[in-house]
Amino acid sequence: MSAGHLTPATIAAFADHELAAQEIAAAQEHLAACHACALAVLSATQLKAATARAAQRYTLSPEMRARLVATTRGRTSSARTVPMRMYTWAALAALILLAVSVLQWRGLRSTASPTVAELFDQHLAVLPETSTPQVLSSDRHTVKPWFQGKLPYSFNLPEPADLPAETVLQGADLTYIGGKPAAQLLFLVRKHHVSVFVTQRDAIVLPPSQDRNGFHLVSVQAGALTLTAVSDTAEAELRAVLTVLGHAQS
């Protein structure tokens, strides 16, 4: 496979995760060296991602859900987390990173302030599947103390049950924004990776919101802290997460 370009069928299968492990390795080796095929894979993956997003059109109302649950004639089960599609989105994220190197993330970098660009970069940096959060837990009692002594301030995390629907804390990283230590909380919101940066209010200056090539940045003040969410998910969902986090600070 390394001899020639990837075939259209291979590109499609790559985007659909239908390649075997060794085929993936061979394809990735070629993609690292071949601009044209990297663009073709990115193109296929972009279309797939756009389809997935657009196709998720209809949501179940709580009443309808209750009726359907009744159909199963049993107890209503408490909310459970089913973290599906992790691999898929990690693979997509890896391709987005590929696009970063290929396209220099043009729109993203050209007009954003250095701080905004830094936040987008920090978010993108945690997307590839090879990156693992430094603290890997959805338990706030694990995550919060982990930052003890690493940050010059403290913050609270909400109860998992208080988070918006289909929102799960995955873990956290210690990061640096503008040269100062900051908390990066990693959430999964309906398949989308969301980074929430917790910084001291006076440490950084940010616009309330910013859009770059399908990625959104939303920033709110919560007491002495600034909470900034970055993701490719809908702005309203970012605001919902920030609202819950903001409440946890008061």
Add this chain to the structure above:
Amino acid sequence: MAFATFLRRGSPPPVFGAGGGGSAGVNSSASAGSSKIIAMDFGRRSRAGFEDLALPQLAALYNHARWLCRDEAEAEDLVQETLSKALRAFDSFQPGTNFKAWIFRIQRNAFLNSRTAIAESRTVFLEDQEEAFDPPSLGLTPEQELIRLDNIALVQDALAQLSPPLREVLLLCDLEELSYKEIAGILDIPTGTVMSRLSRARQALRELLQPRFGGSR
């Protein structure tokens, strides 16, 4: 309650124990590709076990039903019928196989017998010409798509215009992230036909999207 769940990017999702009192466990497979929910057989095929597997699929079943039926009430009826049928047939579900693919197949068969499908598109849905695999075109440059595909409403509109069989295969692959093999099982067609249909569906989607952006290729 706090979930003691540890999620690791790019590695298999963790095993989930059953909820309180439940008898069945749910395990996520370690296979590359889309994660799958696989039932472990604990010897008792209880209703609680069924719920553990079915409830996480409700939102996906309903969304898919809406795309099939194009009507809110009918979609709810279809999911209701799907759940009833799946519950009755639960004993025939093979542990170790993908529950999602299983229940989607039941929903699809229920849909084919529904009023809407018979009235509108049954023949279209059942039509199956065996064709050569048509390799997908490389299409627009990603640079253009980065900008263009941002507009969810436009893509939804294009999806709505696709012929039902093309839309169906695209939803199962791109949204539900089922494997080609699982999709073949749901649609009762060979894997090769899944691939060629997918390829045609994506080509059609690109063609529908291009004029809207004044794109050229």
